[in-house]
Amino acid sequence: MRSMLSMGGWKLGAVALAIAVCSAAADSRAADEYAYDLVHSSVTFKARHLDISWIHGRFNQVDGKFAIDRQDPAKSSFQLTIKADSVDTGNKARDEHLRQPDYFDTKQFPTIDFKSTAVKAIDGGFEVTGDFTMHGVTKKITFPLMGGKEIESRGVKRVGFSTELKLKRSDFNFDKSAIGAIGDEAIILIDCEGMRK
Amino acid sequence: MPDLRLYAAAIGLAGAIAAAGAILYGLCCAVRASSAASQTRARWFARFSTCVANTWFAPGCLGLAWLALAIIAGWWVLEITPRWPPRNGLDRLLILVLPAAWLGIVAIRVVAKNRFLDRNPDRNPESNPENDADSEPDSEPENDPESNPASNRESDDGNSPENSVESIPANRPDSSHPNKHPRVADRAPPRLHTLAPWRGRLAWGLLAASILPTLLWGSVHLRVESSDGPWPLVPWLVRAGVWTLLTLVFVVHREWLERLEQRTADGSVRTALALAVGTAAQLILCGGYLKGGAAALPVAAALLGGALPIAAVATGAIRLRGWAAAASGGDTLVVSLAAVALAGWLVVGTCFGNVGLLPAAVTWLAPLLAAAVDWLWPARPSRTGRRRLGRWLARIGLVALPLALVATVAFRQFEQKYRPFTSRDPVPGTTRSIAADFPAPARSAR
Numbered sequence: 109m110r111s112m113l114s115m116g117g118w119k120l121g122a123v124a125l126a127i128a129v130c131s132a133a134a135d136s137r138a139a140d141e142y143a144y145d146l147v148h149s150s151v152t153f154k155a156r157h158l159d160i161s162w163i164h165g166r167f168n169q170v171d172g173k174f175a176i177d178r179q180d181p182a183k184s185s186f187q188l189t190i191k192a193d194s195v196d197t198g199n200k201a202r203d204e205h206l207r208q209p210d211y212f213d214t215k216q217f218p219t220i221d222f223k224s225t226a227v228k229a230i231d232g233g234f235e236v237t238g239d240f241t242m243h244g245v246t247k248k249i250t251f252p253l254m255g256g257k258e259i260e261s262r263g264v265k266r267v268g269f270s271t272e273l274k275l276k277r278s279d280f281n282f283d284k285s286a287i288g289a290i291g292d293e294a295i296i297l298i299d300c301e302g303m304r305k
Numbered sequence: 306m307p308d309l310r311l312y313a314a315a316i317g318l319a320g321a322i323a324a325a326g327a328i329l330y331g332l333c334c335a336v337r338a339s340s341a342a343s344q345t346r347a348r349w350f351a352r353f354s355t356c357v358a359n360t361w362f363a364p365g366c367l368g369l370a371w372l373a374l375a376i377i378a379g380w381w382v383l384e385i386t387p388r389w390p391p392r393n394g395l396d397r398l399l400i401l402v403l404p405a406a407w408l409g410i411v412a413i414r415v416v417a418k419n420r421f422l423d424r425n426p427d428r429n430p431e432s433n434p435e436n437d438a439d440s441e442p443d444s445e446p447e448n449d450p451e452s453n454p455a456s457n458r459e460s461d462d463g464n465s466p467e468n469s470v471e472s473i474p475a476n477r478p479d480s481s482h483p484n485k486h487p488r489v490a491d492r493a494p495p496r497l498h499t500l501a502p503w504r505g506r507l508a509w510g511l512l513a514a515s516i517l518p519t520l521l522w523g524s525v526h527l528r529v530e531s532s533d534g535p536w537p538l539v540p541w542l543v544r545a546g547v548w549t550l551l552t553l554v555f556v557v558h559r560e561w562l563e564r565l566e567q568r569t570a571d572g573s574v575r576t577a578l579a580l581a582v583g584t585a586a587q588l589i590l591c592g593g594y595l596k597g598g599a600a601a602l603p604v605a606a607a608l609l610g611g612a613l614p615i616a617a618v619a620t621g622a623i624r625l626r627g628w629a630a631a632a633s634g635g636d637t638l639v640v641s642l643a644a645v646a647l648a649g650w651l652v653v654g655t656c657f658g659n660v661g662l663l664p665a666a667v668t669w670l671a672p673l674l675a676a677a678v679d680w681l682w683p684a685r686p687s688r689t690g691r692r693r694l695g696r697w698l699a700r701i702g703l704v705a706l707p708l709a710l711v712a713t714v715a716f717r718q719f720e721q722k723y724r725p726f727t728s729r730d731p732v733p734g735t736t737r738s739i740a741a742d743f744p745a746p747a748r749s750a751r
Binding site for chain 1: 384388392393394395523524525526592593594595596597656657658659722723
């Protein structure tokens with residue numbers, strides 16, 4: 109009887125473990141993972157010039173991934189890595205100048221990173237809080253990430269998001285002499301698509 | 306874009322402070338010499354002058370401190386304040402490498418003096434200021450730092466390079482050198498451990514080995530993206546090889562310059578290094594790294610400001626009793642610091658700025674060309690002041706030639722690449738200039 113009980117307890121434990129593993133697997137499947145689609149995405153920026161107009165530029169090399177949990181948005185996560193070396197303002201000489209240590213210092217700080225730490229659903233998207241690292245300085249930022257609608261095109265599921273970040277360059281230890289006629293505040297516009305099969 | 310007026314102010318202030326320091330030192334030497342000859346001077350002033358003259362080159366602290374003061378004044382004008390903790394290569398150069406080199410140089414010299422210098426004035430006539438002061442006025446007119454360098458060094462109150470660890474190999478087999486003080490020549494050579502001279506070199510090797518990793522810390526140059534693949538260690542081995550090679554070349558480069566400074570003893574090596582640091586600054590500026598290039602300008606100005614008065618005295622252009630002998634002993638401390646600064650700025654410019662490897666190599670090696678004059682035009686025992694000046698000019702000319710070439714090419718490339726930024730001409734196809742994107746001083750560059 110004892111041996112049967114012990115056998116029964118063993119089986120019970122195994123079943124419980126299997127259920128736990130399956131539920132964990134189900135949980136992990138609940139979050140849909142998307143890879144950043146470089147072709148249909150863009151990370152651009154603009155900064156005030158002499159406080160009368162805007163100078164525009166973009167980063168051409170960006171990578172990232174999203175995990176979106178529709179049932180429990182708090183389990184969603186967003187990561188983005190921008191290669192600072194890929195800055196493009198439409199002028200080769202100015203781009204080279206921007207890569208220098210006076211500005212982005214791309215040899216010392218090759219990437220601009222964002223990694224979410226908290227996500228909550230809002231009307232029309234998510235409110236994302238996370239660590240934004242630029243020029244070697246990490247700041248916690250919160251921004252609304254609008255979108256999230258998923259469609260399927262040619263067997264590939266796609267989801268799109270848009271957001272706009274306002275950052276002060278002086279908060280990220282940019283050199284004072286590099287903040288002059290070009291405004292301290294820069295606006296980063298992110299329009300990205302994620303895809304999964 | 307560069308603010309040339311600000312640069313000129315920083316260069317002028319750093320150069321003037323360094324020159325004032327050199328002249329103060331010279332005047333103190335002169336006062337010391339004259340107060341020893343006559344008792345008319347105030348005793349406190351004579352003591353002060355002797356103290357300044359003795360500590361300027363001997364432990365090196367005062368001369369190097371004055372140089373640091375001149376450089377910091379230049380940075381103050383340029384509003385260059387290194388950040389703590391250091392965030393990039395320039396911060397690490399200004400906060401870690403240069404102060405460490407400064408302290409290391411002084412420590413090596415102090416240790417060498419305490420360990421190897423015979424401090425008994427009865428047995429060591431060159432450390433006795435009275436002997437020096439008495440002998441100087443007679444010997445100075447014939448004083449030729451090149452043909453008779455040892456006689457000058459002996460009057461340098463313990464600054465004698467023979468007493469420093471770097472020149473012990475030259476000292477040991479050469480105790481009967483005709484230029485030596487007779488009491489020194491009669492004396493048996495000091496008993497030193499065989500490895501003694503290598504201790505200083507080892508210290509320099511350790512300092513040199515730490516420069517490259519310190520400057521490149523955390524940058525892409527020390528990162529390997531992926532260690533997978535059949536040869537995961539290859540990238541690290543390549544880096545280790547480059548690091549070893551550059552460390553060895555730096556140690557040889559610095560030692561060569563130091564020996565050249567001892568041999569020439571006319572300020573030409575310091576002047577050459579000042580020109581090289583100035584050229585490095587221009588290369589970095591022309592590459593588009595304004596703060597990095599600007600930070601090197603006060604260093605070049607301070608080196609030049611300190612070197613030119615000494616060169617003027619050593620070549621006989623200015624005659625000041627008591628100064629020539631002491632000043633022409635060769636200031637190896639400043640040369641060592643300048644060699645570190647030159648290497649540091651070239652590493653920062655090459656690895657973080659847009660300075661090419663070839664111009665950087667030419668700028669680094671150009672000061673060594675000062676030695677070519679001795680091969681092309683061997684020194685003769687008796688020469689006039691004009692010939693000494695001619696040799697000095699020939700040395701500087703040989704060094705300046707490749708530096709000018711490199712600087713000209715860099716400036717032309719800068720003009721081609723950044724012309725739209727510095728010009729008020731509108732960009733083709735538009736009605737505005739890019740210069741307007743940058744602060745107002747940008748337009749003063751033109």
